[in-house]
Every structure is written in C-alpha cells, then in structure tokens.
Amino acid sequence: MIAFLSQGGYAFFVWGAYGMTLILLVAEILFLRYKRRTILARIGRLIRMRHSGVKQ
Amino acid sequence: MALNWFRFAAPSAFYPLAGRAIPIFWWLTVIPLVIGLVWGFFMTPDQLGGTNAQKEYYRIIFIHVPTAWMSMWLYVVMAGWAAVGLVFKTRLSFMMANAIAPTGAVFTFLALWTGAFWGRPSWGTYWDWDPRLTAELILFFLYIGYIALHSAIDDTRRADRAAALLAIVGLVMVPVIFWSVNCPDPNQCAALHQRSDLTRMEGNILFSMLTITFAFWMYSFATTLMRLRSLILERESAAGASWVETTLGKEGAS
Amino acid sequence: MFRVFWCILHRDLTLALRRRTDVLTTLFFFIIVVSLFPLGVGTEKETLQTLGPGVVWVAALLASMLALERLFAADYEDGTLEQMLLAAQPLSLVVLAKITAHWLLTGLPLVLIAPLAGMQYHLTGESILVMMGALLVGTPVLSLIGAIGAALTLGVRGGGILLSLLILPLYVPVLVYGSGAVEISRIDFSATGPYFALLASFLLVALTFAPLASSAALKISLE
Amino acid sequence: MFRVFWCILHRDLTLALRRRTDVLTTLFFFIIVVSLFPLGVGTEKETLQTLGPGVVWVAALLASMLALERLFAADYEDGTLEQMLLAAQPLSLVVLAKITAHWLLTGLPLVLIAPLAGMQYHLTGESILVMMGALLVGTPVLSLIGAIGAALTLGVRGGGILLSLLILPLYVPVLVYGSGAVEISRIDFSATGPYFALLASFLLVALTFAPLASSAALKISLE
Amino acid sequence: MLEVSQLECRRGDRTLFSALDFSVAPGNLLHVRGANGSGKTTLLRSLCGLFTPDSGEIRWQGESARRLGEEYRRDLLYFGHHNGIKGDLTGVENLRIAATLDANRGDDGVIWDALARIGLAGFEDLPTRMLSQGQKKRVALARLMLSRAPLWILDEPFTALDLGAVDLLQTLIAEHVAADGLVVLTTHQEVELTAGGLASLHLGS
Amino acid sequence: MLEVSQLECRRGDRTLFSALDFSVAPGNLLHVRGANGSGKTTLLRSLCGLFTPDSGEIRWQGESARRLGEEYRRDLLYFGHHNGIKGDLTGVENLRIAATLDANRGDDGVIWDALARIGLAGFEDLPTRMLSQGQKKRVALARLMLSRAPLWILDEPFTALDLGAVDLLQTLIAEHVAADGLVVLTTHQEVELTAGGLASLHLGS
C-alpha cells in the first residue's frame, strides 16, 4: 500500500496530475448540478407565480 | 431522414432525449475508467526500460494523452456545431457549441497540467517551449477567447453568432498555428521530430490508455448534454416557452 | 464600386489627419515599447542582438492591435457604421477600405521606422532590410485578421483587452515567420526566401477571407 | 467621506463583475503577451532567464495601461463623470476610489498570476517571490500614475495610444527598479532591500499626489 | 409598396408585438405611436434589416426584403437615434460621404444648398463636433434632401430641433409624400400632410 | 437666489452672448429660449461651473459660486444632454449611487417609489442598457424626485419622452417651484406652472 502510494518516489508528480484531474472533473460535475438546481428553482418560482395569478 | 433530424433540432424534442441518454453515458464513463485505472496501476510494469527509461511517473500517460486528444477533438466538434448553427440557423447547434466549450477548456488545461507534472521528473522542468506544448497552450487561449467573447455579450442571439464566427476563424487558423510552431524554420521542415508511435507501445499501457480515452470521451458526452439541458431550460423559459412547464411538471415528481 | 472604396479610404485618412497626433502615436508607442526592453533586460550587445527581431515583432503586434480597437468603434458609437450597413454597396468593400486605411496609418509607418529599432538592437544592415521586408508583408495580415476581432468585440464592455485575447493567438504564425526571417538572415541571407513565401501566402489568404468574415461579424454585432 | 469612497469602489467593482470575464481578460492578456515572446525570440533556457523579469514587467505595464484607458472614458461618455464632478464631495476622493478599484481588478491578479509567468521563463523560487513582492508594491504606482494620463486624454480621439505615449515614459522608474529587483535576486537575495525601499517611496509619493493631479486633469478635460 | 406580415419581435423576456400586419403604399405616411418602451425603435430597425425579427416577413415591391439585400437598401433611407455624422468632419464632408454610400451624385453645389436650406449657412465647414446638439441633428437631416430613396424610415426626427427646424422638417416630409414617397416615422408630436394618406399604428397596450 | 452679472461666453469665433444679467429668486422658473446653436447649453453649463465663461460672475446666495465650490454643488442638480446613468447597472443601483453622490439618503424604499411614479414599475432591476431611449431618460429623471437641492438646472428634459411622461415632468417642476425651489431650464416646448413666477430669457438674435 505504502509502495503504491509512493509510486516509486514520484508520488507528488503522479498524484499531483491525477489529483488535479479528479478535482477538475468532479468540480465540473458539481457545478453543473448546482446550476441545474438553481435554474429549476427559478423556473419553479415563475410557474408558482403564474399559477397563483401574480402578475409578472 | 432530414425530417427526422429537424425534429430533434427542436430544443423541446431534444431535452427529454438528452435526459434519457445522460445516465447511459455516465455508466460508459465510470466502468472503463475503473478498468483503465486498475489496469494501468497494477497490470503494467513498474518501470520502463530500453531507450525510453522512465520510472513510475510514466503512469501520467494514462490521463495525459487522453486529455490532450480530447482537447483537440472537442475544439473541432465545437467549431463544427458553430458552423452548422451559422448556416442552418438552428438554435440547438449554437447551444451545443456553447455546451462543449467549458469541457474542452477543462481538458486542455488538464493536458497542460498533467504534461507539466510529467515534464518535471522526466525533463527536469515544468514547462518548456516545445512546439507541442506551445500549440496546446494556444489552443487553451482559443477556448478562453470563445468563452470570454460569448459571456461578454449579453444578447444571447448575438453572443451565439459572434462566438460561432470566432470558433470557425479559429478552426481555420488552428492548423496554421500548429504547423507554424511545429516548424518555425521552413528550411528544415522535413526534419520534424518523430511523432510518438502507438504501435511501439507496450500492450498493457496502450490498453489502459485507450480505455481511459474512451471513458473521457463518454464523460464529454455526459457533461455536454448536462450543460446543454441547463442551457435549454434557461433560454426557453426566458423566452416563455410553454413546453418547459409541462415537461418539468412531468419530471417534477423525481 | 471603386468610388465607394476611395470615398471611405479618403474619409478615414482625413479623419486621422485631422488629429495629426494620431498617426504619430502608433509610431511612438512602437518606439517606446522597443526602447523599454533594454531597460528591463540589460544592455549587453549579444543579448540585444538575439532579442531584437522578436521584440520588434511583438511591439509591432501590440501597436497594430492597439489601434485596431478604434477601427470600427468610433463609427459604431456615432451611428455612421449603421449607415454603412444600410448603404447600397457591399459591406465588405467598405470594410476593406477601412482596413487599408488602418494599415496605411499603422502598418506602413512601422515599416519605415523599423531601421531605427533595428539600430537600437545592433542589427546588421542586411537584417534590417529583411526586417523591413517582413514587416511590409506581415503587417497587412495583422490588420486584416485584427479587423475580424475588432468587428466581433464591437460595443462589448472591456472590448480592448478582450480583442487582444481573441486576436493575439491568431497572430502567432505571422510572428513566428516574421521574426524567424530576421533571425535566419543573421546567419544566411539567402535562406529567407521560404519565410517570405509563407508570409505572402498568408497575406493572400487573409486578403480574400478577412473582409468577408469582418463584414459578417459587423452584421452580427449591430443587431 | 468614506461612504462616498465605498460607494464608488463598490460601484466600479460591481460594474466589472457584471461581466465576469472583465477581470479575467486582463490576466489572460498578460499571460498571452508573456507567452508570445519566446515564440519570437527563441526558446533557449538562458536567454529566457535573462529575459524573464523584463518581459514580465513590460507585460504588466501594458496590461495595466490597456485597462486604464477605460478608467474614466466609460463614465465620460455616458455623462456619469459630469455628475461626479457636480457631486457634493471632493473629486479626488472619487478618483481615489476609482483607482483602487482599477488596481484590485488589474494589479492584484497580476501579482497572483506572476509565478506562472516566472515558471515559463525558468526563474527560481526565490526570484519568483521577489517578483511577486515587487509587483505588489509597483502595480499600485502604475495605476496611480496612469490615472493622471487617463484623465488628461479623456475624450481625445486616439486616446488609447496617446495615453500610452504620455504614461509609458513615466512608468520607466518603476520598470527599472521592479525588474532590477528580480534581476539582482538571481545573484543575491539580500541585496533587494534598496529596490523595495525605492518602490515603496514611489508608492507613497504617487498616493499623495496622483489623486489630486488626476482630479485637476478631469476638470480640465470636461470643459 | 412596403408590406409587413405576421411580424413578431421579442427583446429579453418580453414579446413587444406579434402578428403585426400592415402595408404602406406610395404617397402614404405611417405614424408609429406608442409609449416609451413599446417597441417603436425595434419595429423600425426590423424594417431596415438592422434587427432580425423572431418571425414574420417584410416585403418590398412584392419581394422579400432580406432576399433583395442591396437593392432594398438602395431604396431605403434610415434616420435613427444616432445622427450618424462624424464630429471631426465638416458638414459638407459628412454629406458627401453619405451621398456616396447611398449611391447618389451629391455634387458640392447640391450639398451647400441643402445645408443653407436647413439653416446652417455659415456653419458648413466647421467640424460638426463644434455644433450644438440641434445643429448636429440638422446636418444629419440634410441627408433627406439629397436622397432619392423612395422609402424613408425616421425614428423621432423632431427631437432637439427648435420650432423653425420642426416646421421645415414637416414640410420636407409632406413634400416627399406628395411626390409619391413612403414614410414610416415615430414621434411624440403630431405630423401634418398637405397631400397623400396618413395612417397610424399603435404599439403597446 | 441665483444672480448672474455681465456674463459673456465665446465659443470658437462667435460670441454667443455678452453682458448677460439676470437673477432667479426662490419660487421662480427661468425658461431659456433660443434657436438651435444660440448658446443655451453653454449658458447652463456655465451656471453649473462645467464651463468657464470668458467674463462675468455667478453668485449663489450672495457669494461667488466658484468660491463656494462644494457648498454650491450640494445645492445644485444638473440634468444635461447625457443621461448620466450606467447601462450595466439597474435603475435602482444607478439612483442609489446618484443619491450618495448628492449626499442624499436615498434608501431603497424611496428609490423604488420614485421609479414606480415615473412609470418604470417592473423595470427597476433590469440593467438600464436594456431599456428604450425614453425609459433611460426616465431613470435619469427619477433623480429629480430624490433630490433635496433647491436649484434645478435642466437642459431639454422633455426630449424623447412620451406624452404621459411629459405631463408628469411638468407636474414635478411645478411642485418644485411651488415649494420655493429655483428652476432654470431650456426646452422648445411650453412649460406651465401652478404657482410661482415664470420668466423667460431669449438668447440669440
């Protein structure tokens, strides 16, 4: 396990590269989900407003 | 045939279709990714010998090469959709180009980053003005330019078309740019460095690399479609399209 | 056809000459940037000789780009661009005339002042000749490509700096071969042929496509 | 007093953030200019190391200057500057707020991105630290001095390039000591003290006089 | 004959107008009315092709204006919120350029006459940046006298003008209509004609 | 009390006016008239201190306006040919900044009320660049309602407004005069007052 993590002494480089990849890809996914949720919330609010007869 | 296409070119028809496709693409991403990584870390030699002696840091290749490939491929696809949008005036094509750009920029950045983290142990420097690296850097600037132009214009219709034109101009220039940095001296262009050769690669390494490439490709599909769905919702609800409400009503339970 | 071309060319030149400083400022900007470097880098002769061609070209790029920003912007703000769009003439002709004026006012003076910059960097006479030639063929390409960017960023806030973001990467080939020609001329004067051939072909291609692309961009921007 | 300062600062930051790209474009302009040089100059490690500090500083100068052009121009065109002149508050306070916003949006990001540029030119860790420090003290001076020029060239055609003509020579001391500090740090880290002392005193002087001078210039420009 | 059918324009979230149908025949003036923000400028810019409507069609002499392109633009004179004159050029120079772009002759005698008639005698060869707001507008309006385009599209041409200039402009418009021209204009004032027909279109609720 | 004595302004080669004397007392409106280019804008800008006259003096409450400086500017509200609003900010934000600069409170409730009264309900938090010409002008005019300055200097405030907005603005001006305010304005229209005095000054030949 230690040997695997140390990657023959190049842990910083190997995990630095993989780490950044992981961070960016996951961040992209999270950001997309967050954006989708805010849009849905906004549209939901608009729909509720329209149904309760509030003028825009 | 043509009819069929144009039916799905309507955002309202495309939206649910994309919704159904996204989970499939996620599975197609995760499974090869796991296989590729496991294979890459446990089934490949600890050390490369011969003319190209490299220690464990060569494992960066499993993400470096796929990200580099994706970054270039996605630019071509993006410019392609932009061109389709300009010619056929379909809203969806612009949105498609728009949805691809951030993913492409992320992959470009990752190619640069992983390349830098590879270069440090093998060349002793994070950065060098090697033509390949330079070209990748310029590609990054082109992505950023596209995104910056699009977000600097707030009339979406104008932003779409202006950015699309830029992407196409970029696409025309990309080969010229790549070639010029690869071959700064036209007198000696024949003596270009030998490109890396896939057939000479060790089988296990090649297998992991290709599986991860496939995974990243599917990842691009998934994120692009997700972003596209958000874009569709945002724009269509702004334009007051009624299908948004009915579709969301159906989905509302989930 | 030609009447419109001349009319717009004449107009833009008159406008520039009404403020006589306009022409000179591009020049001075170029000279200042070129002169700033030795201050920041040190003044050994050899360093300067290797630096010379690159610095001159980058300065030319920046000078040409700075003036680009106003290429369409002034006409956009006072509504004359709108009138050009509604003219009974092809827009790309008008655009070509404006680009020509831009080059005459920014590119050509750079070509003429280049020997001075070359001297500051201790370049030989031959290298200076090559530099002038390369600038003569290369700067019109800069104006042509730049016009597309200028049209795209019209009326956009932060336009100037956005423009450079869009355009500078596209300038790379001209920069590489332009400074490459000067570089090689220090070793072998006769080897510069292919460089000039490449620059000339860039010019031809840009001359055919850039006016069309810019006028398309203008139409988009004026919506 | 402070309410007005905050109000204008907040206003300018909001305006910039409304277009999120605005902040990033200055940054990318800086990175692109820094990256263009090796393409024009050649890519040997030693050349780049000597070039590095100078190029970074010249790029910082240009980036800061380009953004300066719009510092007052936008407010001038839509008449808000007129309103600021007629405000019941001292104009130099308003001007100081605008300069602060300008620095936060252009100077500070440059300081933060500098390590990247340092890496491209193979600078050592220590040199990079010194460079960041020098930029941190030097860039506010650029914004302050630049504001005077921006105020003077307001509403003048070809203002952008005229501005650079006025301002770049005034930037020379900052450039010389800023890049000098980095240069010397490659030899002796402890010798950078005097450079920083000089830069800091420039900053103090500029901070006292520049707001007054720019507001006087604004009053002249608006006649 | 200018025909508009089923025109719809949206800006931002709002639909400004939809299913708009009208036509303007030679010798007629259409006065587009409506409160601030009702979409008058948007409509006029669509008619010129400076704004692409979301749906609908604009036909000139029976053919689609978009398809006609340059031919349509040759028949068109647009006067918008901007004056479209360069501050650094004199009135005469400005008009000379405008005439060339519109493919008119525009020799200098005609231009000087036009400027004199619009009340700028003595200001002809000052850079227009040295003129007052209303004088700039007058320079721009002198284009109307040089033009041979049958279709005039005028967006609030009367603002910033003093009473004398307003009268003169009214006369110019009336003359153009009387000579079988077409005019589409917006203004918050009333317009009077001596001949031809006057229709009015009300935008907004 | 605003007093002007022996004012002379030249622009270019022409003397626009000379030996101009007038005064405006609280509860009075001065309507500056004159053809295009007669020097109305120049006069108004001189009154604000935005243009330095060639000779003559302007006194506010008995003291030289130039010497008073900030104190004079605090009592002054100028509305010029430019709207003075930022296109990227919303109406509310624009007014908030204007209020701070004028050293008024300007809490948000007051601002929303002002915008509603001037007919922009529903457009309060749109960036003003998305408004029509007349709507932009309305945002700028909402400043009049927030201001506590006694002296209003208005340069053609009625242009680009529709009839409803013109009426409203007339009312605002009349209210201000009735509340012992001072107004100096130019316009090519007529103004009506309900109380206070109306004088008129004719520039030009």
Ligand code: HEM
């Ligand atoms: C256009 C983008 C790029 C592509 C297509 C690309 C592709 C590749 C490929 C296929 C290899 C494997 C070579 C082999 O061992 O056979 C490789 C290796 C490498 N790449 Fe990249 N790469 C790109 C960009 C970058 C960047 C931006 C960097 C650094 C910042 C970088 C650094 C490296 C390093 C250090 C190696 C190992 C070289 C060696 O084995 O000697 N690459 N690249």
Ligand SMILES: Nc1ncnc2c1ncn2[C@@H]1O[C@H](COP(=O)(O)OP(=O)(O)OP(=O)(O)O)[C@@H](O)[C@H]1O
């Ligand atoms: N920037 C300038 N430089 C030189 N002369 C100018 C300048 N601006 C205006 N003038 C001259 O000053 C005179 C008066 O201009 P001003 O703007 O005061 O007129 P005005 O009465 O406001 O006219 P309008 O009703 O058209 O607004 C004009 O005749 C013009 O020629």
Ligand SMILES: Nc1ncnc2c1ncn2[C@@H]1O[C@H](COP(=O)(O)OP(=O)(O)OP(=O)(O)O)[C@@H](O)[C@H]1O
């Ligand atoms: N650039 C824009 N982006 C988004 N919406 C806009 C833009 N310009 C105008 N609008 C909106 O379009 C509507 C109509 O604007 P338009 O300029 O056509 O009005 P108008 O009838 O000409 O008004 P006015 O009498 O004030 O000139 C306005 O309500 C405005 O909010």
Ligand SMILES: [Mg+2]
């Ligand atoms: Mg309008």
Ligand SMILES: [Mg+2]
């Ligand atoms: Mg006036």
